[in-house]
Amino acid sequence: MSTLVIRNGHLIDPGAGVDAPKDILCKDNRVVEIAAPGKLKQLNGATDVQSIDAAGLIVAPGLIDIHVHLREPGQGYKETIATGTAAAAAGGFTAVAAMPNTTPVNDTADITRWMQSPERGAQVRVFPIAAATRGSKGETINDFAALKAAGAVAVTDDGHPILKDSIMRETLAAAARVGLSVIQHAEDTRLTQGASMNAGPVAFKLGLRGMPVEAESGIVERDIRLVTELRDARAHLHVAHTSTAAAIAAVRQARRNGLRVTCEVAPHHFLLTDEHVGCYNTHYKMNPPLRSAADRDAMIEAILDGVVDAIATDHAPHAAHEKEVEFERAPNGITGLETALGLCLRYLHGDLKMPLGRVLSLLSAQPAAVLGLKGRGSLAVGSCADAVIFDPKAEWTYRAAEGKSKSKNTPFDGWTMQGKVRWTVAEGRVAYTSLA
Amino acid sequence: MPTSAARRTLHAPELPPSPFPYHPGSLLSINDLSLDALNHVLRRATELTNEDPLARARILPKRRVALLFYESSTRTRTSFELAAKALGCDTTLVSNLSSSIEKGESLKDTGLTIRALGAEAIILRHNASGAPWWLEACTHLPVLNAGDGMHEHPTQGLLDLRTILAHLRPGIAEVGPDTLAGVTVSITGDILHSRVARSNMLLLPRLGARVLLCGPKELLPDLAANVVPGVAIERNFESALKQSQVVMMLRIQAERLAGLQLDLEQYKAAYQLTGDRLRTLAPQAIVMHPGPIIRGLELTAGVADGPQSKILEQVANGVAIRMAVVERALTTSRTGDRA
Numbered sequence: 001m002s003t004l005v006i007r008n009g010h011l012i013d014p015g016a017g018v019d020a021p022k023d024i025l026c027k028d029n030r031v032v033e034i035a036a037p038g039k040l041k042q043l044n045g046a047t048d049v050q051s052i053d054a055a056g057l058i059v060a061p062g063l064i065d066i067h068v069h070l071r072e073p074g075q076g077y078k079e080t081i082a083t084g085t086a087a088a089a090a091g092g093f094t095a096v097a098a099m100p101n102t103t104p105v106n107d108t109a110d111i112t113r114w115m116q117s118p119e120r121g122a123q124v125r126v127f128p129i130a131a132a133t134r135g136s137k138g139e140t141i142n143d144f145a146a147l148k149a150a151g152a153v154a155v156t157d158d159g160h161p162i163l164k165d166s167i168m169r170e171t172l173a174a175a176a177r178v179g180l181s182v183i184q185h186a187e188d189t190r191l192t193q194g195a196s197m198n199a200g201p202v203a204f205k206l207g208l209r210g211m212p213v214e215a216e217s218g219i220v221e222r223d224i225r226l227v228t229e230l231r232d233a234r235a236h237l238h239v240a241h242t243s244t245a246a247a248i249a250a251v252r253q254a255r256r257n258g259l260r261v262t263c264e265v266a267p268h269h270f271l272l273t274d275e276h277v278g279c280y281n282t283h284y285k286m287n288p289p290l291r292s293a294a295d296r297d298a299m300i301e302a303i304l305d306g307v308v309d310a311i312a313t314d315h316a317p318h319a320a321h322e323k324e325v326e327f328e329r330a331p332n333g334i335t336g337l338e339t340a341l342g343l344c345l346r347y348l349h350g351d352l353k354m355p356l357g358r359v360l361s362l363l364s365a366q367p368a369a370v371l372g373l374k375g376r377g378s379l380a381v382g383s384c385a386d387a388v389i390f391d392p393k394a395e396w397t398y399r400a401a402e403g404k405s406k407s408k409n410t411p412f413d414g415w416t417m418q419g420k421v422r423w424t425v426a427e428g429r430v431a432y433t434s435l436a
Numbered sequence: 437m438p439t440s441a442a443r444r445t446l447h448a449p450e451l452p453p454s455p456f457p458y459h460p461g462s463l464l465s466i467n468d469l470s471l472d473a474l475n476h477v478l479r480r481a482t483e484l485t486n487e488d489p490l491a492r493a494r495i496l497p498k499r500r501v502a503l504l505f506y507e508s509s510t511r512t513r514t515s516f517e518l519a520a521k522a523l524g525c526d527t528t529l530v531s532n533l534s535s536s537i538e539k540g541e542s543l544k545d546t547g548l549t550i551r552a553l554g555a556e557a558i559i560l561r562h563n564a565s566g567a568p569w570w571l572e573a574c575t576h577l578p579v580l581n582a583g584d585g586m587h588e589h590p591t592q593g594l595l596d597l598r599t600i601l602a603h604l605r606p607g608i609a610e611v612g613p614d615t616l617a618g619v620t621v622s623i624t625g626d627i628l629h630s631r632v633a634r635s636n637m638l639l640l641p642r643l644g645a646r647v648l649l650c651g652p653k654e655l656l657p658d659l660a661a662n663v664v665p666g667v668a669i670e671r672n673f674e675s676a677l678k679q680s681q682v683v684m685m686l687r688i689q690a691e692r693l694a695g696l697q698l699d700l701e702q703y704k705a706a707y708q709l710t711g712d713r714l715r716t717l718a719p720q721a722i723v724m725h726p727g728p729i730i731r732g733l734e735l736t737a738g739v740a741d742g743p744q745s746k747i748l749e750q751v752a753n754g755v756a757i758r759m760a761v762v763e764r765a766l767t768t769s770r771t772g773d774r775a
């Protein structure tokens with residue numbers, strides 16, 4: 001039995017309503033006791049105790065990113081489960097939900113199990129999200145019960161939105177029957193052919209074809225209609241990487257109507273705008289694209305007023321040679337696991353004065369709730385021993401070249417970050433420390 | 437539902453200043469040229485044109501200029517080639533057909549190879565918007581943008597300006613912010629896909645001209661009017677003609693329409709420049725077209741060959757302008773001083 005004690009830290013556990021100095025005792029993979037500093041009772045007599053001194057630091061539930069691309073199986077040159085989860089640990093994440101657009105697509109129980117096998121060398125917990133349809137082709141629905149039994153926590157055809165109404169309805173209904181969420185990458189690809197950035201004056205000036213906001217909001221509105229029709233089945237729709245004011249408005253209204261509709265926003269969508277595409281820098285190319293300042297402001301507004309359920313990075317590593325091409329030919333996506341906490345603390349907490357507990361909740365308790373990850377997102381007694389321990393005052397500069405991710409495709413290289421991760425404890429073991 | 441502005445402002449870092457152009461001799465966008473640089477190019481275009489050809493060929497003897505062309509082009513390629521050769525340069529053409537590009541070589545590797553072969557400047561025509569920026573970032577050589585995707589064609593903007601000045605401001609020694617005050621230039625046709633339109637939209641208002649964009653919504657989205665000040669949209673072609681001292685017509689770019697359905701008969705009825713329209717609505721205006729022209733589509737043969745047409749003058753001005761920008765590329769040192 002391994003024992004870990006985190007002493008003298010300030011625990012912020014928004015899910016459990018704790019914001020106070022606490023010591024935490026973990027045995028194996030569980031939190032067994034929380035007590036005022038120096039008051040742990042069950043520590044007596046324990047031998048072989050690993051102790052972390054968190055004096056002056058914040059201790060919080062390990063962060064959870066419900067939208068990452070770990071690229072395995074099949075694209076190990078971009079990232080592997082081992083390197084992607086090492087990046088996660090460095091960023092304070094103790095669990096990540098991995099998208100199925102791998103090679104082959106994760107549409108079977110076998111691949112779902114393969115991704116969770118110890119041989120992958122994951123540094124933090126990987127929750128596979130399985131493909132909704134065979135090969136993510138949007139035609140034939142997969143066996144959700146089998147996928148769930150193998151460990152899948154949701155289904156999606158991320159990157160390949162489910163366009164056909166009938167298939168999407170069937171997906172929502174079938175997923176609801178087995179208690180899985182459906183995550184939609186909302187993009188009406190009929191409106192985005194050949195487009196490589198947000199539609200608008202900037203795209204016009206740069207001579208690039210644009211993706212209109214309606215391509216996102218139209219699918220979100222359609223999906224919400226389907227969820228309304230399936231109200232009795234308690235279908236759950238989660239909107240991935242929401243980027244437009246119109247889509248947020250649709251989600252807000254659906255919630256008022258009592259529907260099970262949740263959404264996530266990525267840091268780049270509340271920080272950057274299409275103006276950043278500037279001189280065709282492919283590190284500003286992702287899908288959904290960076291939008292107008294008005295859409296960016298709507299993301300901030302929605303984060304502040306609670307419509308947004310989770311900050312998710314859409315961590316999408318690509319090899320240098322893939323991004324070192326003409327803008328229109330570059331693949332979509334940027335890395336995000338190592339920068340999310342630093343950006344959220346600097347801008348949501350620092351600039352926008354969002355309470356620290358709420359920021360941490362968007363990165364842990366709420367994403368855990370979105371996907372129903374039991375025992376995650378809180379450090380209450382009985383929970384998984386997943387914790388991030390960080391210095392909230394430390395400022396540091398992110399250097400992509402020094403990152404743990406195999407890929408360096410980020411627009412945040414050289415940015416000042418707030419809050420340095422000192423330890424990441426994943427399932428009771430130290431997965432990362434910046435002190436060593 | 438309308439969104440309210442964020443309740444508090446977020447102080448994300450300002451956009452970093454653009455590192456482009458890395459090489460001060462580059463011409464990626466028409467906006468790379470300050471008014472001073474613009475005047476220098478216009479003046480050198482005239483001086484080089486008037487220069488004795490044998491003396492001119494001794495200006496840049498045996499300097500190496502590569503023409504890297506990913507799209508077919510007659511006038512731009514020939515014009516650049518003649519311009520560079522007129523100054524004594526050695527030129528070599530690398531086209532996407534008949535080269536390693538066909539075998540999948542990246543723009544970066546092609547650029548580095550050309551540099552290793554001794555090229556001192558690269559003239560790039562590419563079907564992807566922004567490709568010249570990437571080529572310059574990879575090679576740090578002076579890059580002259582000879583047309584990138586639907587984006588820009590700066591030397592076309594310059595030769596169009598030289599043509600306009602010759603007729604509306606003959607003998608002018610220097611251009612400034614008011615040089616074209618009171619002048620309306622209409623640009624009609626496929627604005628959406630036109631790099632010529634973009635370079636002219638950026639350049640002409642800087643000299644005081646008013647630019648009127650004209651065309652159907654499919655080829656001219658409303659937001660085009662929000663891109664730079666001094667540019668407005670006039671959907672009615674006849675109304676645009678009435679206001680214009682310069683009538684610039686564009687080709688319908690069938691190869692870039694990407695599935696757009698356009699009724700050509702309707703288009704001609706609304707936007708074709710006919711002898712009648714020109715005579716009654718803009719009898720004093722000059723008519724310009726970047727070519728290639730499609731006679732009987734955007735303009736009639738009579739207009740193309742008529743006295744108001746300056747289309748062939750534009751072509752001739754192309755060589756003058758390109759001599760000036762090639763000279764600038766090869767004689768501007770990395771610190772920005774002209775050698």
Ligand SMILES: [Zn+2]
Pocket residue numbers: 158159185240241287288
């Ligand atoms: Zn996606």
